[in-house]
Amino acid sequence: MVIVVSVVVATVIAPFAAMMVASLGFHFPFPRIFDRTVMVTVALAVIAQWRELRVLPMLRSGFARPLRNLPRATRGFLIAVAAIATLVYVAVFLGAHAEGTSAGIWSAIPKYFLAAVVIAILEEGFFRAFLMVGMEGDFGKTPALLLSSAIYAIAHLVRSPAKFYITGLHPLAGFETLGMSLAHVANFGAMAPTFIGLFLLGIVLGESFLETGTVYFPIGLHAGFVLGAKLWPRMTSAGVALPGWLRGYGSQPLISGLAAWLLALALLALIRPLTRARHAR
16 A cells, blocks of 8 residues: 555656756656656655564564675575576577677676666565565465565566656656556566566565575575676677577567576576575575
């Protein structure tokens, strides 16, 4: 309920935020401003309800012992990088190769790496340490894992397909963007491949959290996957056109392909030895 109300409030606020951003001389597409407004509003609403939602105890437990768990985060990152590298090698075998020089790819890694780490920390803190743990108390472990993974997938699909800019005040722009985003998700035939990939990824991340009891291994996995997804077009865009099962079928490349699904299932099957967890959470 807090999240739904926050989205409605953000829909009203976003046009004013966009007008303020434009007045400061910045030039960002309105859907991006809308997404960031929703994120900030949801975060503020959760913080305002932190006692009722038990936010601090869940986050404190999920982020416990950071220094001790740093090797787990590193191991998760390296496993994700190795998984992405496997798909890149398959693409190279099929005739694809990097667009531009390898030096250009290496120079882009620091920028993408920092973004990947920030995204991983925020999303694992919310979707696993907060949302999944909260659902686990209400529904049990398996339903919480499945439900939180579905919400994780849907949250990444609620994106407006249109890219437009506004400078003045357009009070209905937020509602128009929300409508386009929901219509985009409602086209299930086009969204299904991406949903399946994100859902499987959410299960892998959630199960790794359950096995280790903290967010650090899933943060490493998540950061590695985000970094790989951002570099994927640079590493495979030249040469032959890749088949859909590897390139992806949906709006987001790689994760919407059969190869990524199989890779996620393989990681799920091996999650306990990969995490080196002695027992499930």
